[in-house]
Amino acid sequence: MRIAIIGAGIVGATAAYQLSKNSEVELVVYDDGLGQATKAAAGIICPWLSQRRNKDWYRLTARGASYYPELMAQLEADGVTQLPYEQVGALVFKKTPELLEKLEKIAADRRKEEPRIGELTKIEVEDISSYVPGWNGTHGAIHCSGGGRVDGKLLVEQQLYLAQQNGASIKQEKVNLTRDEEGKVVVKTTSGLEEFDKIIVASGAWVKELIEPLGYYVDVRPQKGQLIELELQTTEATDDWPVCMLHGEIDILPFEDGKIIVGATHENDQGFDLTDNQELQQKMYEEACEVFPPLKEAKWLGSRIGTRAYTSDFLPFFGNIPGEETLFVASGLGSSGLTSGVWIGALLAQLSAGDTPLFNVDSYTPGNYIQKII
Numbered sequence: 001m002r003i004a005i006i007g008a009g010i011v012g013a014t015a016a017y018q019l020s021k022n023s024e025v026e027l028v029v030y031d032d033g034l035g036q037a038t039k040a041a042a043g044i045i046c047p048w049l050s051q052r053r054n055k056d057w058y059r060l061t062a063r064g065a066s067y068y069p070e071l072m073a074q075l076e077a078d079g080v081t082q083l084p085y086e087q088v089g090a091l092v093f094k095k096t097p098e099l100l101e102k103l104e105k106i107a108a109d110r111r112k113e114e115p116r117i118g119e120l121t122k123i124e125v126e127d128i129s130s131y132v133p134g135w136n137g138t139h140g141a142i143h144c145s146g147g148g149r150v151d152g153k154l155l156v157e158q159q160l161y162l163a164q165q166n167g168a169s170i171k172q173e174k175v176n177l178t179r180d181e182e183g184k185v186v187v188k189t190t191s192g193l194e195e196f197d198k199i200i201v202a203s204g205a206w207v208k209e210l211i212e213p214l215g216y217y218v219d220v221r222p223q224k225g226q227l228i229e230l231e232l233q234t235t236e237a238t239d240d241w242p243v244c245m246l247h248g249e250i251d252i253l254p255f256e257d258g259k260i261i262v263g264a265t266h267e268n269d270q271g272f273d274l275t276d277n278q279e280l281q282q283k284m285y286e287e288a289c290e291v292f293p294p295l296k297e298a299k300w301l302g303s304r305i306g307t308r309a310y311t312s313d314f315l316p317f318f319g320n321i322p323g324e325e326t327l328f329v330a331s332g333l334g335s336s337g338l339t340s341g342v343w344i345g346a347l348l349a350q351l352s353a354g355d356t357p358l359f360n361v362d363s364y365t366p367g368n369y370i371q372k373i374i
């Protein structure tokens with residue numbers, strides 16, 4: 001069976017890695033390598049303490065988070081030594097002690113169903129610095145030991161490398177979709193039309209460009225996200241510091257060797273723009289310095305900018321497009337797409353190969369967001 005994947009962000013790369021293990025599949029991955037959200041993402045994997053009430057969103061992101069250790073075991077078995085995901089724990093802050101208490105109750109309830117949350121511990125404000133030396137915030141937090149962080153760019157690279165080792169062909173080019181004379185959907189490449197048995201469109205915020213010319217309306221809009229990368233002037237190992245999820249818009253993520261990520265913005269009026277807005281970046285930096293003063297001495301390494309995809313009800317969609325037997329799609333992953341994206345990619349691999357997944361996918365059908373117009 002010939003399968004094409006268009007887009008190699010977290011969804012496309014994970015689907016590629018899984019499908020490449022199937023010896024009956026001949027796989028081609030197309031990606032134009034432009035500004036993908038995955039490369040820009042911060043990397044927080046901790047959906048359990050979100051106050052978002054949508055059950056479908058929670059079920060999907062919680063499964064995504066719990067899939068990370070399984071995926072890491074697969075990578076390790078395939079020889080990867082530098083794993084991109086670390087379960088370092090997360091500190092989740094709230095504006096008031098009442099809100100923190102409410103969150104603690106929600107999390108304790110969720111833990112009954114989801115043991116991957118790990119231990120939940122209330123941390124008083126004066127004790128936060130024992131987790132993140134130099135912290136000077138004014139709020140306590142809940143520590144969630146199951147929280148983690150991932151380097152999205154590295155995870156994509158590793159999965160594509162392994163897919164290639166397994167025989168997949170990876171092509172760096174922008175492609176389009178069109179119909180042949182019989183009405184079958186085919187991939188329009190720089191060297192001509194390519195026919196496949198199945199096509200997976202994992203093109204993130206660019207899904208409209210690919211699907212709409214086939215006669216559909218797609219309910220997805222772009223959102224710009226900027227974050228900044230800093231390097232702490234410290235000799236302390238920062239590898240196992242927890243991810244800090246503040247109560248405002250920004251989060252602070254420590255990585256190895258003193259690298260700290262601060263972000264991100266959520267800009268709904270900038271389309272696909274990928275340029276720096278220094279004013280917004282400075283604002284995030286100052287906010288972060290207030291709670292974590294060592295950042296004032298940190299070296300500014302640069303910024304990362306990406307485009308998230310949103311649907312009008314903020315739920316992702318994935319699966320087969322009704323009425324288009326060969327066409328599979330995923331988009332609308334929003335600001336938690338690194339968390340849900342690995343599981344969505346794995347499910348798309350199963351669905352496109354004709355397998356029935358052990359996960360109810362009904363709530364995420366593309367038919368809710370893609371309507372035929374001609």
Ligand SMILES: Cc1cc2nc3c(=O)[nH]c(=O)nc-3n(C[C@H](O)[C@H](O)[C@H](O)COP(=O)(O)OP(=O)(O)OC[C@H]3O[C@@H](n4cnc5c(N)ncnc54)[C@H](O)[C@@H]3O)c2cc1C
Nearest residue numbers: 007009032036037038042043044175204225306337338339
């Ligand atoms: C600043 C920022 C911070 C974030 N932080 C987090 C976080 O901490 N935790 C979390 O869970 N999520 C986070 N996210 C969200 C997450 O990054 C995204 O939801 C997720 O990466 C989307 O993955 P994707 O595979 O759907 O799309 P993408 O990663 O955007 O990949 C789509 C790919 O398709 C390619 N493509 C598109 N059209 C074509 C075409 N015609 N031909 C060939 N290739 C094409 C694009 O170039 C791109 O490479 C963040 C996002 C941003 C922007």
